[in-house]
Amino acid sequence: MGMQGDFFQLLKEQGYTLGVPTAVGAGYTLTNATTILAFKYRDGVLVAGDRRATAGNMVMYDRTDKVLEIDRHSVMAIAGVPATAYEMVRILEHSFKYYRRTQLQELSFDGKLRAVSKLLKDNVPAALAGTGAVVPVFAGYDMEQSAAKIYFYDILGAEFEGVEYAVSGSGSPTIRGILHYLNTWGEQPLNALLQEQAMVQALRLLASAAEFDSATGGVNREASLYPIIKLITGAGVQTVPDATLKPLYESQVVRYV
Amino acid sequence: MYEEPYRWVEAVGNRRQYLNDQFKQGSPVVALTYEGGILLVTVSKGTPKLYEIYDRLALGGMGHPTDLERLRFSLLEMAHVEGFNRSPSDVTGSRLVKYGIAPVIKQAFEEVYKAPFIVRILVAELGLKPEKDALLTINYDGTFEEATGCAVLAATPTVQTKMLSYLKGQMSATLSLEQALDLGLRSWAIGSLAHQQDEEAQQAEANPPITRAGSSAEAIPSSDTLIAHVRGIAGERMIECAVLDRQAAGTSKYRSLKQAELSRLLPKALQSVVAN
Numbered sequence: 001m002g003m004q005g006d007f008f009q010l011l012k013e014q015g016y017t018l019g020v021p022t023a024v025g026a027g028y029t030l031t032n033a034t035t036i037l038a039f040k041y042r043d044g045v046l047v048a049g050d051r052r053a054t055a056g057n058m059v060m061y062d063r064t065d066k067v068l069e070i071d072r073h074s075v076m077a078i079a080g081v082p083a084t085a086y087e088m089v090r091i092l093e094h095s096f097k098y099y100r101r102t103q104l105q106e107l108s109f110d111g112k113l114r115a116v117s118k119l120l121k122d123n124v125p126a127a128l129a130g131t132g133a134v135v136p137v138f139a140g141y142d143m144e145q146s147a148a149k150i151y152f153y154d155i156l157g158a159e160f161e162g163v164e165y166a167v168s169g170s171g172s173p174t175i176r177g178i179l180h181y182l183n184t185w186g187e188q189p190l191n192a193l194l195q196e197q198a199m200v201q202a203l204r205l206l207a208s209a210a211e212f213d214s215a216t217g218g219v220n221r222e223a224s225l226y227p228i229i230k231l232i233t234g235a236g237v238q239t240v241p242d243a244t245l246k247p248l249y250e251s252q253v254v255r256y257v
Numbered sequence: 258m259y260e261e262p263y264r265w266v267e268a269v270g271n272r273r274q275y276l277n278d279q280f281k282q283g284s285p286v287v288a289l290t291y292e293g294g295i296l297l298v299t300v301s302k303g304t305p306k307l308y309e310i311y312d313r314l315a316l317g318g319m320g321h322p323t324d325l326e327r328l329r330f331s332l333l334e335m336a337h338v339e340g341f342n343r344s345p346s347d348v349t350g351s352r353l354v355k356y357g358i359a360p361v362i363k364q365a366f367e368e369v370y371k372a373p374f375i376v377r378i379l380v381a382e383l384g385l386k387p388e389k390d391a392l393l394t395i396n397y398d399g400t401f402e403e404a405t406g407c408a409v410l411a412a413t414p415t416v417q418t419k420m421l422s423y424l425k426g427q428m429s430a431t432l433s434l435e436q437a438l439d440l441g442l443r444s445w446a447i448g449s450l451a452h453q454q455d456e457e458a459q460q461a462e463a464n465p466p467i468t469r470a471g472s473s474a475e476a477i478p479s480s481d482t483l484i485a486h487v488r489g490i491a492g493e494r495m496i497e498c499a500v501l502d503r504q505a506a507g508t509s510k511y512r513s514l515k516q517a518e519l520s521r522l523l524p525k526a527l528q529s530v531v532a533n
Binding site for chain 1: 305308309310311312330333334337338340341506507509
């Protein structure tokens with residue numbers, strides 16, 4: 001019976017497979033480029049992502065939410081093939097709930113990390129075939145240790161801890177350097193930033209990524225389109241509303257040169 | 258030997274009697290709607306009797322803990338697979354009960370050479386709107402009933418009726434959680450007292466008859482008497498209480514009330530019981 005409380009196993013027993021390796025057809029371009037980032041600030045961890053979904057040169061969609069809430073204390077930001085990524089998020093969401101409800105206790109933070117790795121590992125054939133590569137950043141608040149944590153993955157499911165920050169997606173090389181510089185020689189290390197300062201930095205970082213990567217969407221003020229920023233603290237996940245981002249962007253990100 | 262129809266009917270009859278006996282020691286379960294959602298309450302001996310099934314579904318049970326666990330797992334499994342394959346809004350209590358576990362319970366009950374489930378189950382479902390709130394009860398033979406407003410589990414139909422009529426007499430759409438908890442516990446006490454009386458009556462039958470005032474047992478005890486009864490029992494047991502809270506943030510609406518919150522909400526006479 002359900003002693004293990006493993007929802008993914010249950011799905012597999014019912015004949016479900018996550019990634020089916022299929023070669024990409026010639027002349028077809030998958031949606032896959034993006035920029036996502038996560039860093040620790042004073043109260044917890046900030047996770048942000050742009051909103052553009054592209055397939056080759058084409059912009060598929062400009063209101064994508066790539067920073068997805070999995071439960072009250074964890075968030076997965078996704079880069080890669082969205083179809084697979086959204087499916088993974090749905091599996092994780094149900095897995096954590098199923099575990100809590102069957103076992104009558106929360107899945108530990110390490111258990112959650114392991115669940116992400118397992119999904120990525122099962123997805124390797126699809127990732128290598130080119131149709132299902134997902135490179136997520138998983139961030140959350142470990143209630144047992146009262147600490148914010150960030151992890152990033154490669155497409156094979158290897159898990160790395162981002163002690164201060166983690167980035168992923170096509171626009172990430174640009175901002176990885178900036179994050180390193182800021183954290184090492186900035187006025188203060190990232191983990192000392194106050195909430196508002198952290199949000200401003202996130203907006204600036206995504207604007208920098210959009211500057212150098214065509215697949216990363218910038219802010220579109222005419223359409224009131226701002227990046228997705230989520231803050232995770234001991235109190236849970238909180239999505240920053242556009243109404244908060246707008247004045248910050250206008251006063252501290254835009255430069256009228 | 259059960260191939261003969263008469264034998265089979267007899268065997269099912271015996272089984273009914275056996276099962277009825279199993280619930281005599283059980284603790285009743287009460288579910289009722291209040292202004293903010295649905296409240297479930299019982300007094301348990303140690304193993305919990307109230308559980309979370311899905312985003313908007315809660316379970317209460319009476320009977321054998323292992324049987325309850327088996328059915329709880331199949332409910333959880335069905336709900337989560339359905340919620341994943343379709344959507345969370347397609348997971349409804351009525352589908353899970355009618356097409357999910359009720360047929361399984363009925364089959365186990367009628368296969369007289371196998372063990373039946375010793376359970377009575379209550380499934381509470383928080384609707385998107387208050388008028389969609391639903392309560393379902395399933396008996397050990399697989400028969401189910403749908404209700405709105407309030408529902409109970411108890412040892413016998415007579416006790417259930419007693420509890421329900423008490424609840425219905427005092428229900429209103431604007432009960433606060435505090436008031437609902439008070440009413441729920443009093444109704445639980447009605448059920449628990451009736452269980453005790455049934456047992457005493459049975460013992461009295463076995464022994465030479467003592468003059469009993471039959472009619473006085475029918476009178477409904479005062480609120481204070483009922484709360485005092487809960488107080489007497491809750492000392493060695495545990496008041497268990499859970500809500501499906503419409504205002505809860507996020508998708509999961511189930512919350513079991515922890516000691517601190519419970520002692521704040523309980524009637525004054527009971528607060529010290531929980532604090533200890």
